[in-house]
Amino acid sequence: MIVADKKPIEEIIEELGTHEKILILGCNECVTVCEAGGKKEVGILASALRMYFLNQKRDVKIDEETLQRQCDHEYLEEIRDRVDRYDAIVSLACGVGVQFAAEKYFSTPVYPGVNTCFMGATEERGLWTERCQGCGQCILARTGGICPVSRCAKRVLNGPCGGSTDGKCEINKEIICAWQLIIERLKALDRLDDYEALSPLKDWSTDRAGGPRKVVREDVQP
Amino acid sequence: MKANTSSRLKKVLSAGHLAVTSECGPPRGSDPEVIVKKANLIKDHVDAVNITDNQTSVTRMCSLAACIRLKIMGLDPVLQMVTRDRNRIALQSDILGAASFDISNVLCLSGDHQSFGDCAQGQNVHDIDSMQLIQMVRHMRDDGKFLGGDDIKRPPQMFVGAAANPFADPFEIRIPRLAKKIKAGAEFIQTQCIYNLDKFEAWMKLARDRGLHEQIYILAGMTPMKSAGMAKYMKNRVPGMDVPDALVKRLSDTPKEKQAEEGIKICIEDIQRLKEVDGISGFHVMAIEWEEMVPEIVEKAGLYPRPEIK
Numbered sequence: 001m002i003v004a005d006k007k008p009i010e011e012i013i014e015e016l017g018t019h020e021k022i023l024i025l026g027c028n029e030c031v032t033v034c035e036a037g038g039k040k041e042v043g044i045l046a047s048a049l050r051m052y053f054l055n056q057k058r059d060v061k062i063d064e065e066t067l068q069r070q071c072d073h074e075y076l077e078e079i080r081d082r083v084d085r086y087d088a089i090v091s092l093a094c095g096v097g098v099q100f101a102a103e104k105y106f107s108t109p110v111y112p113g114v115n116t117c118f119m120g121a122t123e124e125r126g127l128w129t130e131r132c133q134g135c136g137q138c139i140l141a142r143t144g145g146i147c148p149v150s151r152c153a154k155r156v157l158n159g160p161c162g163g164s165t166d167g168k169c170e171i172n173k174e175i176i177c178a179w180q181l182i183i184e185r186l187k188a189l190d191r192l193d194d195y196e197a198l199s200p201l202k203d204w205s206t207d208r209a210g211g212p213r214k215v216v217r218e219d220v221q222p
Numbered sequence: 223m224k225a226n227t228s229s230r231l232k233k234v235l236s237a238g239h240l241a242v243t244s245e246c247g248p249p250r251g252s253d254p255e256v257i258v259k260k261a262n263l264i265k266d267h268v269d270a271v272n273i274t275d276n277q278t279s280v281t282r283m284c285s286l287a288a289c290i291r292l293k294i295m296g297l298d299p300v301l302q303m304v305t306r307d308r309n310r311i312a313l314q315s316d317i318l319g320a321a322s323f324d325i326s327n328v329l330c331l332s333g334d335h336q337s338f339g340d341c342a343q344g345q346n347v348h349d350i351d352s353m354q355l356i357q358m359v360r361h362m363r364d365d366g367k368f369l370g371g372d373d374i375k376r377p378p379q380m381f382v383g384a385a386a387n388p389f390a391d392p393f394e395i396r397i398p399r400l401a402k403k404i405k406a407g408a409e410f411i412q413t414q415c416i417y418n419l420d421k422f423e424a425w426m427k428l429a430r431d432r433g434l435h436e437q438i439y440i441l442a443g444m445t446p447m448k449s450a451g452m453a454k455y456m457k458n459r460v461p462g463m464d465v466p467d468a469l470v471k472r473l474s475d476t477p478k479e480k481q482a483e484e485g486i487k488i489c490i491e492d493i494q495r496l497k498e499v500d501g502i503s504g505f506h507v508m509a510i511e512w513e514e515m516v517p518e519i520v521e522k523a524g525l526y527p528r529p530e531i532k
């Protein structure tokens with residue numbers, strides 16, 4: 001899923017400036033799972049903002065709403081009839097949702113309420129870690145199912161680098177060296193011999209480097 | 223190892239001599255005298271001089287410019303190149319720039335992570351890795367082609383090196399990783415600083431068991447300790463370093479004012495012991511910000527004078 005983290009409330013307050021009718025818009029998908037932008041967090045942020053504006057003696061109306069998804073026209077359309085009541089939206093969806101909402105409600109300012117971080121997994125409650133960078137050309141078959149593009153600080157494809165120590169990455173003793181994991185996994189799969197195969201230069205044109213990306217699937221298009 | 227090159231390092235090695243290399247870190251400024259001065263301290267005692275590439279990710283004068291200085295002085299520079307800061311366009315372009323001055327040795331590295339340096343908030347590139355950089359330079363040299371497939375006019379004639387850490391984790395791949403670098407096209411290796419000689423000799427034996435010492439020149443990395451404090455720092459703080467307790471103790475037991483001298487002595491003893499190890503082709507003496515000690519180490523280790531090469 002897409003993992004996001006809360007934005008400091010001070011930053012959100014600054015973004016909001018002099019707006020007086022604000023909709024806090026949550027999303028029921030990834031950001032709900034990572035507890036950054038679901039119904040619960042919408043409620044918490046809305047209360048905190050109400051309290052802040054009350055203290056400031058400012059009359060600001062804060063409404064709450066959480067959609068099934070903000071990255072789909074269908075769900076985002078659900079608020080069309082009431083959008084005009086607001087002079088700003090704070091979207092607690094990932095950056096995709098924020099932008100999709102902004103595109104749809106073109107004359108309403110939409111502010112991000114979270115920092116979108118990465119594609120990752122829930123290791124345990126309150127701990128999410130990165131697993132994928134969406135490079136567009138999956139190499140997991142060659143690397144024992146562990147991704148050096150997202151999990152190695154230098155994304156080396158023929159690792160490890162010289163900094164790997166006691167299984168940990170050179171940048172931080174808390175981070176496991178991706179290549180340690182790859183080698184352990186290759187060993188477990190009885191494929192350690194594969195290690196000596198040179199990994200060719202990667203084609204990054206399917207990555208961010210190639211510009212904004214698109215997936216077109218004519219077979220499922222209406 | 224057929225391509226012609228003006229590399230003195232390569233000539234010394236292929237004539238069967240034990241080679242001696244050293245390194246100079248470029249200054250944090252634009253004064254060319256710094257590099258000239260450092261080089262003058264060591265030039266008669268080494269065959270080639272590595273120039274580091276923004277080592278520990280601290281911004282410095284570029285390796286290429288400093289290498290050009292050395293070349294103009296008549297020395298044989300080893301251009302260190304990390305894949306951290308440049309994509310494949312910039313790397314190929316710098317290789318050609320170096321070749322235009324007939325700089326003929328390159329050491330291919332991934333580079334320390336930028337978080338160690340003075341631009342921790344910067345991006346890193348890592349378009350290709352060090353193994354692929356080796357392949358890239360060999361491709362440019364041997365096939366005379368750019369990565370994109372076009373012909374290179376006057377292809378670079380580089381002697382291609384890589385680093386190796388005989389003490390690296392995970393343990394199982396220490397030797398396979400060396401084999402992989404050879405497969406990628408590396409022709410010489412400069413190792414990580416060696417303090418644990420027993421472990422290094424065990425690594426060399428494993429390399430010999432696979433015949434790797436006959437496929438690549440291995441230069442043992444030697445860095446004298448300046449003090450007990452430095453030994454402790456290297457042991458505890460520097461990733462991938464193996465410093466035995468006995469060495470730390472020997473330096474700690476030495477009075478403070480004699481520790482530097484003792485450090486040099488240990489370095490010389492270590493070189494003398496490793497000279498006898500089958501498969502060692504030379505020494506890479508890295509006296510960090512202590513270049514003036516290189517001549518003494520080289521002389522007392524019995525590696526002076528350096529061979530005459532035509």
Ligand code: SF4
Nearest residue numbers: 152161169170177178
């Ligand atoms: S230590 Fe491992 S994870 Fe960290 S940069 Fe090096 S190879 Fe990558």
